[in-house]
Amino acid sequence: MPTRDEIVEFFKRDFPQNTCLVEDIGDRSATVVQHIDDSHLRPGQTVSGPVLMTVADIALYVAILGTIGLVPLAVTTSMTINFLRRPASDRSIVGVSKLIKVGRTLIVGEVNLYSRDKADMVAHAIGTYSVPPSSRTSKG
Amino acid sequence: MPTRDEIVEFFKRDFPQNTCLVEDIGDRSATVVQHIDDSHLRPGQTVSGPVLMTVADIALYVAILGTIGLVPLAVTTSMTINFLRRPASDRSIVGVSKLIKVGRTLIVGEVNLYSRDKADMVAHAIGTYSVPPSSRTSKG
Amino acid sequence: MPTRDEIVEFFKRDFPQNTCLVEDIGDRSATVVQHIDDSHLRPGQTVSGPVLMTVADIALYVAILGTIGLVPLAVTTSMTINFLRRPASDRSIVGVSKLIKVGRTLIVGEVNLYSRDKADMVAHAIGTYSVPPSSRTSKG
């Protein structure tokens, strides 16, 4: 399986627009962090929904890469996100993902999203990903 | 907060059609068990989706009652369920719920569903519930 | 593509526990009807959530069979259902489905659920289905 450095390198090359930092990669799991500035806020001084969705997507994608190898073709097929609490406007958003199914063509994972150093989840997401079977470098 | 016995009694009275057993009630959480027989199966000898959804709904409802009191008016407003693996046809279904938001009028929780004594989740559900503010007997 | 009679026959054989009637099959769409009696009700004299989910699942499954042929192996992989209004306790539930994606291995559809002869939707569902590529008898 790829190391954290290899995954970071892969992201730099293939997703140059990504601004999340990869903080940790574990067994079918990952932690990513998005620094928050004014460009991520909505009126009411809260982090916008699409920013939270982006962090959830990256957290799941990193967990997938760490589990099945550097597969550029994993495609998000659905996402359900529940917005639970207003995120702090002055703290990074932390996304902690866990894959709950790693199938031959379908991967499902969930993400808990927090404001850095706060205990209460600000949002929860479930994402599903489609992986072309031929692109797999290892069995999940 | 109500005891396990009070919740079981409340269910018997208000949901006589319920067939799940309440196994545990914790802090904003619950475990319920549905015994499986032929009436719960689909062709292919697998537990049907609506049975899994029913267990998820009951597991969340019990956690809500244990958290905010015996509120007959909590109403399911949405449920997202991901079917992950084929459940065993000869094992009970266990639903382990956890509330991730207990707001004034909206409660959100997730449920991990298993075939009894199997490690892999067979399904995952997120449910949202609406609670009329006046019906609350305690603050969540 | 199979006729309505062939689909009804397929259901009788493969889903003997199904109690929905197939009312109509159109282009990537279907209408099914579930007669409602006391066994489908919840306290508060309303149709239970799992009954609505069952109707949604059948409505989508019929549309899939009508579109890609009599494929016994289509598997529900996820369902998101929003409960919008209390269904009448004395009217049938009508599910009107429409497939919005018919891919090689993934099919997505939505269902509008009504109480018979009422204009307002009682629930809305989105379901995703996985189809083994080899089992397809026609291209969607």
Add this chain to the structure above:
Amino acid sequence: MPTRDEIVEFFKRDFPQNTCLVEDIGDRSATVVQHIDDSHLRPGQTVSGPVLMTVADIALYVAILGTIGLVPLAVTTSMTINFLRRPASDRSIVGVSKLIKVGRTLIVGEVNLYSRDKADMVAHAIGTYSVPPSSRTSKG
């Protein structure tokens, strides 16, 4: 109810970061358009998921404002989005929303998302919104 001009003015003031154009406002419905440039694309020359989610959110928000008045406090509580087809990289994204429930505190709507002038939906979203009862200027 507010006119299209009033809604556009409200958006300019309260959501200065919004880049969608409001094309149409109907009965519990709206059409919004997002011009697509390189900043909206992902590797593979496709529009990114968060951009589609943003368009879905704006399309629903505009329909809500057109239905219940200029309520700055409507809050997205959940969104489920299914990605159906790869959007064109050189066409605007069009979001067509329809509210399917306008309750006292909860509003639910769906959105069909298209690449401009293409018939096939690229994504479908369901969003739920919480509205503080006191903020309502009219009954939905």
